[in-house]
Amino acid sequence: MSAIKRFLELDRQTQKTVSIVGDSMIDEYYFINANRISPEFPIPVFVSKDTKPDIIRPGGAANVWCQFSNFNVQATLYTYCDHISAFHRACNGLPPNLRKHTEYVPALPIKQRLYYEDHALCRWDIEPEKYQRHDYERLLAYLDSEAADIVILSDYDKGFFDCDLQPWITGSRFRPTIVDPKKGPVRKWKGCTIFKPNAKEALELTGSTDTITQLAKLQRETEAEFVVITDGGNEVYGIDASGNGFEYIPRQVVKANSVVGAGDCFVAMLALAYSHGMSIEDCVE
Numbered sequence: 001m002s003a004i005k006r007f008l009e010l011d012r013q014t015q016k017t018v019s020i021v022g023d024s025m026i027d028e029y030y031f032i033n034a035n036r037i038s039p040e041f042p043i044p045v046f047v048s049k050d051t052k053p054d055i056i057r058p059g060g061a062a063n064v065w066c067q068f069s070n071f072n073v074q075a076t077l078y079t080y081c082d083h084i085s086a087f088h089r090a091c092n093g094l095p096p097n098l099r100k101h102t103e104y105v106p107a108l109p110i111k112q113r114l115y116y117e118d119h120a121l122c123r124w125d126i127e128p129e130k131y132q133r134h135d136y137e138r139l140l141a142y143l144d145s146e147a148a149d150i151v152i153l154s155d156y157d158k159g160f161f162d163c164d165l166q167p168w169i170t171g172s173r174f175r176p177t178i179v180d181p182k183k184g185p186v187r188k189w190k191g192c193t194i195f196k197p198n199a200k201e202a203l204e205l206t207g208s209t210d211t212i213t214q215l216a217k218l219q220r221e222t223e224a225e226f227v228v229i230t231d232g233g234n235e236v237y238g239i240d241a242s243g244n245g246f247e248y249i250p251r252q253v254v255k256a257n258s259v260v261g262a263g264d265c266f267v268a269m270l271a272l273a274y275s276h277g278m279s280i281e282d283c284v285e
Contacts, residue, residue, distance in 0.1 A: 003282040007269075010276040017074045018271060019143055019175075021168060022061035022154035022161065024079040025109040026086050027260075028053035034116040046114060046121070056090045059111060061154035063261050064180075067268035069095050076100065076146060078139045080160060082108040101142040109158055118257065130159030140167055149275040150176045152267060153192070157182040165189065176274065179222075180267045181205070186221040194274065195224040196267055199231040215239040226280050230266055232259070236284045248284045 001009075031054045036045040058066055061079050068075035074097055081087045081102035091100075110126040143151070153168060155161050161168070169177050169191045176193040184205050189195060195218055197205060202214045211229065218227045219239050228238045233256060236248040256262065273283040 003278070003285040006282070007273050007276070007278065010278070011072045011272070014276065015072045015074065016150070016272060016275045017076070017146065017148045018068060018268075018275065019076050019078060019146065019148040019151045020061050020065045020154060021078045021139075021143065021151060022064075023109075023156035023158035024062035024077070024081065024087070025059040025111060025156065025158065026082075026090050027055075027057040027059035027063070028110060028112045029055040029057075030112065030114045032114055032116060032121075034114075034121055044121070053112070056086065058087070058090045059261075060109075060156045060158070060264075061152075061160075062087075062091070063264040064152055064154045064268050065098060065100070066094065067265055068272070069098055071272060073097060073272065074099070076142075076148070077102075078143055080105045080108070082106065086110070101139060103139060109156075113260075120258070127158075130162065136163055136167075143168075148175055150178065150271050152271050153177060153179045153189075154264070154267070155180060155182045161188075166191065178267060178271045178274070179224075180263060186218060189222050189224075192222055192224050194226045194228060194270070194280075195219075195222045196228045196230070196270065198263055199229060202229045211237050212245070215245065216243070219243075228270070228280070228284060230263065238280060238284060240280070246281050246284075248281065 030048060033047040034044045038045050062077060065075055065077040077100040079102055081104055087108060107128040112124040114121045165188050169189065178194040178196060179189045179192045181189060181197050181201060186205050203209060206214045206217045208214050214229060215227050215237060219241065225241050226238055228236060230236050233253055238246045270283050
């Protein structure tokens with residue numbers, strides 16, 4: 001049986017509980033006309049009927065959470081949320097197997113993407129200051145009260161993890177934790193089960209362009225059971241705590257029309273497969 005068929009059969013047979021912790025944001029999509037050039041400056045003129053986004057979606061850690069909507073999973077998001085408006089509109093209509101525990105902050109980061117037909121024209125990021133006040137204890141209490149099978153720590157460097165991370169990584173129940181990192185220092189994630197940067201992040205975190213060196217250094221500093229590095233749609237590299245390496249090469253490389261949220265999708269399915277006891281190689285596939 002192929003890895004994907006086994007994964008789907010395991011998902012059908014057994015419901016898993018997954019906790020997603022980290023930086024949430026809002027993704028807004030605007031579909032506009034851009035067939036004119038400004039007479040004032042040599043720049044395109046974007047034309048729309050109004051200033052309302054055509055699509056609003058949960059982003060960041062909330063996007064990881066949303067990936068479980070069509071699987072046999074009880075997924076709970078632990079995050080910060082803006083005032084009821086935008087975030088709750090973005091979550092409108094999500095199925096009941098997705099739950100959330102939130103603490104309020106004045107505003108969330110917003111990524112505004114402008115498209116003309118299928119072409120992405122620009123992205124405007126609205127970045128409030130990093131969260132200055134956190135009620136970590138309340139969210140940690142929620143997390144400890146729910147016996148999740150696996151925990152995903154989704155870091156977008158927006159301020160959620162500017163704290164002592166050991167309670168999030170180990171917790172009182174010592175559940176497997178998967179870290180999707182954005183920034184260092186790497187040692188702050190020490191003790192996680194799986195450490196999963198992409199190729200760009202691995203370069204920034206290690207200062208090395210050599211994949212073998214990256215894997216060894218990241219494993220040594222995190223003491224993770226596995227380090228997994230994704231390289232777009234090309235390959236996935238990994239190493240275990242004993243220094244054994246592995247890689248996955250797709251049988252066919254397909255150029256994606258959009259890579260928005262690709263890392264979120266990958267870490268969600270990696271976590272779900274791992275929670276079902278699949279080997280790390282099959283999880284990656």
